Amino acid sequence: MELSLVVVLVIGLALFFDFTNGFHDTANAMATPIATGALKPKLAVALAAVLNLVGAFLSTEVAKTISGGLIREGDGGVLITPEMIFAGLIGAIVWNMITWLLGLPSSSSHALFGGLIGAAVVGVGFHAIDAGVLLSKIVLPAFFAPVIAGVIAFIATKLAYRVAGRGSLEGYKRGQIFTSSLVALAHGTNDAQKTMGVITLTLIATGAQAAGTGPEFWVIATCALAIALGTYTGGWRIIRTLGTGITQVTPPQGFAAEASTTATILASSHLGFALSTTQVASGSVIGSGLGRDRKAVRWRVAGRIAMAWLITLPASACVAGLAELVARMGTIGIVLDALAGVGLILTMYLISRRNAVGHENVNLRPVPVSPVPEANIVEEAR
Amino acid sequence: MIDWAAFFVVAAASLLGACAVVVLFALGVRNAARRPWLARTCWVLCGAAVLFGIYLIVPALHA
Structure with missing residues (x-):
């Protein structure tokens, strides 16, 4: 099978997107067990x-x-066209890297859809987009997901404290391991599939694979490896935001939040109302924080996250639209796009090294206690 | 445009599922010292909920 340059690039980018999807979403499952100490950080991301x-x-x-x-x-x-998918993937990856750098949990699926939309609008025109589907499948659920999960986690946390009191916290840590594992497993079954779909449909579109056939084994295997590797890399910046940034998660609260996340994700994927895992998980953490103590939620952080959700789709659409404009110049445009994409990714990686967050300092939260920078301290989270 | 029926079914099912597991687990924590048999029963039920979760996640099991 002969593959053109753009198809090879699409496969490479799709796998890299899969990788960013992995580390972006580690936090959904593992932020709360890491924050409460139910699992050691490295063990949590490995699991x-x-x-x-x-x-x-x-x-x-x-x-x-x-x-x-x-x-x-x-x-x-x-x-x-494969060029549009290529441009869409660049938009999605760049936006995923930016939100990761800022430590913001934003939906990787929204970034991918935004990228594809941006590329399609520039490549074909606005009539390419089904606005009704956009509103009913992306925009409105983005409001509902955190609200449903937040309310459920609020009630569940209240119940946990009511039933078992405020002592005896250790037991919940063991429970957290199970609930967060379910979230991680559900994530693997959902999200790796998207990349497999992108690669398979590209192969079919270019005639390299027969129409109507499922993903080839090498596609399944590489996608599985890419998302697992990304997950293991552990998006520590986002884990920190979700585990200690929005609110300091305690074991009963973490258990209630993860139980709510699991229940909401499983219900949404089986009863026909799709909700974003990232938005559900973030809503659960906010709700459980309110359930423990009304003053425990840092609304400034929650506001930043909400803002990121609002602009995820348009932002990655803009990047992808720009990439599509360049890609239409032909092979030279594709090469320019690829170089610019790699350059941006490397730049963001280098910026992240300036205040690296890893397994060793994920639970330490820098707290500005004074407007004078020197007076700011690092607080031990637990 | 929004499938409100599906929306409310999802919300209700999530609420019931999450609260049932959390209350069971909390009952287990509460009774761990004084009534270990009760605690163990609660946790076994939580374990059953986890198995049901796996059943829902793995397509081969429910397809």
């Missing part, structure tokens, strides 16, 4: 990585459309 790897192999029924109906693709619709 999440293994579960993502297993999950990716468990469920390989890929979507029939790359964008899940957001773009009018397929028979009688617009033609999605």
Whole structure:
């Protein structure tokens, strides 16, 4: 099978997107057990990585459309070219890297859809987008997800404290291991599939694979490995935000939050109302913080996260639109795009090294206690 | 446009599922010292909930 340059680049970028998806979403499952000390940080990300790897192999029924109906693709619709997918992936990756650098839990799926939308609008025009689907599948659920999860986690946390009192916290830590493991497994079955879908549909579109066939084994295996590796790398900046930034998570609260996240994700994926895992997990943490103590939530952090959710889709759409403009110049444009993408990723990585967050300092939160920078201290979280 | 029926079903199912598991687990924590048999029963039920979760996650089990 002969693959053109752009197809090879799409596969490479899709796998890198899968990797960013992994480290972006480690926090959904593992931020609260790490914050409460239920799991040692390194063990937590290793567990999440293994579960993502297993999950990716468990469920390989890929979507029939790359964008899940957001773009009018397929028979009688617009033609999605590999160049557009390439540009869309650049937008999604760049936005995932920016939000990671800022430590903000934002939805990787929204970044991917935003990127594809941006590329399709520039490549084909606004008629390529199904605005109704955009509103009912992305925009409105983005409001509902954190609210549902937040209310449930609030009630669950209240119940936990009411039933068991405020002592005896250790027992909850063991429970947290199970609930967060379920989140990690569910994540593997859901998110690796998206990348498999992107690669498989690209291969089909370029005639390298027969239409109507499922992902080839090498696609499944590389996607599973990419998401597991990303998960193991552990997006520590986002784990810190979710575990200690929004509110300091205690064991009963962490257990209630993860139980709410698990219940909401499983219900949403089986009862037909899709919700973003990231938004559910963040809503749960906020709700459980309020359930413990009304003053325990740092609304400034929550506000920043909400802002990131609002601009995720348009922002990655803009980057992708720009990339698509350049990509239309032909091979030279694709190469320019690829170089610019690599340059941006490297720059953000280098910036992150200036105040690196890793497994050793993930639970330490820098607290500005004074407007004078020198007076700021680092607080031991627990 | 929004499937409100599905929305409320999801919200109700999530609420019930999460609260049931949390209350069971908290009952286990509360009774761990004085009534270990009760605590163990609660945790076994929580374990069953986890197994049900795995059943829902793995397509091969429920497809």
